Amino acid sequence: xxxxxxxxxxxxxxxxxxxxxxxxxxxxxxxxxxxxxxxxxxxxxxxxxxxxxxxxxxxxxxxxxxxxxxxxxxxxxxxxxxxxxxxxxxxxxxxxxxxxxxxxxxxxxxxxxxxxxxxxxxxxxxxxxxxxxxxxxxxxxxxxxxxxxxxxxxxxxxxxxxxxxxxxxxxxxxxxxxxxxxxxxxxxxxxxxxxxxxxxxxxxxxxxxxxxxxxxxxxxxxxxxxxxxxxxxxxxxxxxxxxxxxxxxxxxxxxxxxxxxxxxxxxxxxxxxxxxxxxxxxxxx
Amino acid sequence: xxxxxxxxxxxxxxxxxxxxxxxxxxxxxxxxxxxxxxxxxxxxxxxxxxxxxxxxxxxxxxxxxxxxxxxxxxxxxxxxxxxxxxxxxxxxxxxxxxxxxxxxxxxxxxxxxxxxxxxxxxxxxxxxxxxxxxxxxxxxxxxxxxxxxxxxxxxxxxxxxxxxxxxxxxxxxxxxxxxxxxxxxxxxxxxxxxxxxxxxxxxxxxxxxxxxxxxxxxxxxxxxxxxxxxxxxxxxxxxxxxxxxxxxxxxxxxxxxxxxxxxxxxxxxxxxxxx
Numbered sequence: 236x237x238x239x240x241x242x243x244x245x246x247x248x249x250x251x252x253x254x255x256x257x258x259x260x261x262x263x264x265x266x267x268x269x270x271x272x273x274x275x276x277x278x279x280x281x282x283x284x285x286x287x288x289x290x291x292x293x294x295x296x297x298x299x300x301x302x303x304x305x306x307x308x309x310x311x312x313x314x315x316x317x318x319x320x321x322x323x324x325x326x327x328x329x330x331x332x333x334x335x336x337x338x339x340x341x342x343x344x345x346x347x348x349x350x351x352x353x354x355x356x357x358x359x360x361x362x363x364x365x366x367x368x369x370x371x372x373x374x375x376x377x378x379x380x381x382x383x384x385x386x387x388x389x390x391x392x393x394x395x396x397x398x399x400x401x402x403x404x405x406x407x408x409x410x411x412x413x414x415x416x417x418x419x420x421x422x423x424x425x426x427x428x429x430x431x432x433x434x435x436x437x438x439x440x441x442x443x444x445x446x447x448x449x450x451x452x453x454x455x456x457x458x459x460x461x462x463x464x465x466x467x468x469x470x471x472x473x474x475x476x477x478x479x480x481x482x483x484x485x486x487x488x489x490x491x492x493x494x495x496x497x498x499x500x501x502x503x504x505x506x507x508x509x510x511x512x513x514x515x516x517x518x519x520x
Numbered sequence: 521x522x523x524x525x526x527x528x529x530x531x532x533x534x535x536x537x538x539x540x541x542x543x544x545x546x547x548x549x550x551x552x553x554x555x556x557x558x559x560x561x562x563x564x565x566x567x568x569x570x571x572x573x574x575x576x577x578x579x580x581x582x583x584x585x586x587x588x589x590x591x592x593x594x595x596x597x598x599x600x601x602x603x604x605x606x607x608x609x610x611x612x613x614x615x616x617x618x619x620x621x622x623x624x625x626x627x628x629x630x631x632x633x634x635x636x637x638x639x640x641x642x643x644x645x646x647x648x649x650x651x652x653x654x655x656x657x658x659x660x661x662x663x664x665x666x667x668x669x670x671x672x673x674x675x676x677x678x679x680x681x682x683x684x685x686x687x688x689x690x691x692x693x694x695x696x697x698x699x700x701x702x703x704x705x706x707x708x709x710x711x712x713x714x715x716x717x718x719x720x721x722x723x724x725x726x727x728x729x730x731x732x733x734x735x736x737x738x739x740x741x742x743x744x745x746x747x748x749x750x751x752x753x754x755x756x757x758x759x760x761x762x763x764x765x766x767x768x769x770x771x772x773x774x775x776x777x778x779x780x781x782x783x784x785x786x787x788x789x790x791x792x793x794x795x
Contacts, residue, residue, distance in 0.1 A: 315690070327738050336675070
């Protein structure tokens with residue numbers, strides 16, 4: 236079975252400015268990749284390339300062995316939660332109807348949704364804790380409830396890959412912990428591959444099996460605990476404690492520090508003993 | 521009878537589309553397409569000022585309106601889809617250029633033939649009395665086409681209007697939906713120009729949906745409410761100009777819609793104050 240994501244020698248240039256250069260990255264199925272980097276480092280561009288919304292200048296991308304436009308057209312391979320979804324305003328849809336919108340691509344034009352897909356939508360509403368609010372107009376939801384509805388919409392077509400673009404932005408620390416626990420549970424129940432994009436290293440490292448640092452090129456791709464503090468400092472130019480770095484290493488749980496202090500996660504034993512699948516090509520760290 | 525049938529069919533088509541026009545914040549697109557029709561009529565007047573046979577064909581200016589409106593809709597659809605130019609700027613550019621050309625062509629016509637083109641004011645303000653049976657049938661076919669398209673592509677249109685980027689990422693053919701919606705809007709405007717004129721027809725594509733969205737919370741209720749608003753306003757307009765022949769139908773339709781919007785807004789404010 237092909238990997239969830241396979242990127243080879245990817246280049247992308249926007250308005251004559253190189254945005255991504257010589258990216259090689261493989262994400263195995265069932266794992267979580269945390270994609271971090273400074274603002275303008277190319278994270279959202281990479282997500283848009285994975286979604287087929289942009290075309291690579293050079294190199295190739297495969298999602299489950301398919302080119303991104305083909306993977307997107309099937310409607311049940313990629314689920315996506317955007318960074319800033321438009322506010323629902325007065326849009327006259329209930330939570331249930333918004334969740335079902337995620338089935339439109341999978342079902343196809345001029346067809347009604349399959350009965351099992353509708354049943355899965357109901358089970359998702361329950362999983363994300365929105366079953367009580369299923370008939371509530373989406374315009375009257377709080378920010379957190381809206382995010383849960385949007386995650387259910389991203390998952391309703393039972394995708395293999397879930398792309399989350401800055402999902403914890405604007406959420407306080409306690410809310411982030413709840414979100415990460417919720418996401419971890421969903422990931423295990425639905426056997427998802429997750430790409431979690433954020434500039435918040437602490438949030439990313441708490442859930443990811445591997446971290447990729449992106450700033451024009453891929454600077455690092457390995458387990459979170461090995462992420463060098465000097466790289467974090469150079470990329471983010473900020474207080475390392477604030478980024479969740481102690482003793483020169485990423486702290487993967489509250490109050491801990493050092494390379495072995497993180498909360499054990501699925502895949503840790505394997506990923507720690509293995510070298511990174513692919514190292515950085517541009518400026519190796 | 522033809523006029524009543526045309527107006528009612530137009531009201532229903534406008535009402536259904538207005539829900540999506542308001543949701544996608546496309547009110548200004550309606551203005552751009554409807555005013556570009558004036559440029560189309562102007563092109564025919566300019567030709568007629570140097571080639572008199574074009575002046576004798578009463579349908580020729582309307583053909584210009586249809587062609588210009590559809591071409592402008594295609595251009596706006598292309599530029600708003602590719603995002604190469606800001607959509608407001610695209611609409612503003614086409615609207616201003618078409619109006620300028622229409623006014624210039626009318627002046628050329630006046631200079632050559634020493635009179636205004638026949639029916640030039642109809643394109644600005646509409647004229648209900650001169651509807652033929654075939655025009656009424658075209659309006660009915662448009663109405664049926666809009667209802668059928670929305671029924672067949674409902675889930676794609678809703679996904680696209682709610683969040684175009686997520687819809688595209690989830691496999692919806694948003695390019696197709698985008699062009700279908702804009703072509704339906706353009707065709708509705710082409711029919712509406714004869715009823716309410718290019719100045720007022722964009723209001724018929726905004727007010728019913730905006731009013732219904734204030735009071736109803738679910739899609740079906742909003743669409744039904746929007747149709748009710750449009751039909752009530754249209755029947756008021758027809759009845760008013762029937763009893764007082766000096767009163768034009770289009771402005772009465774739009775003003776009735778406006779008052780319904782104000783009442784719905786006040787009702788919403790009052791309801792939330794009571795709760």
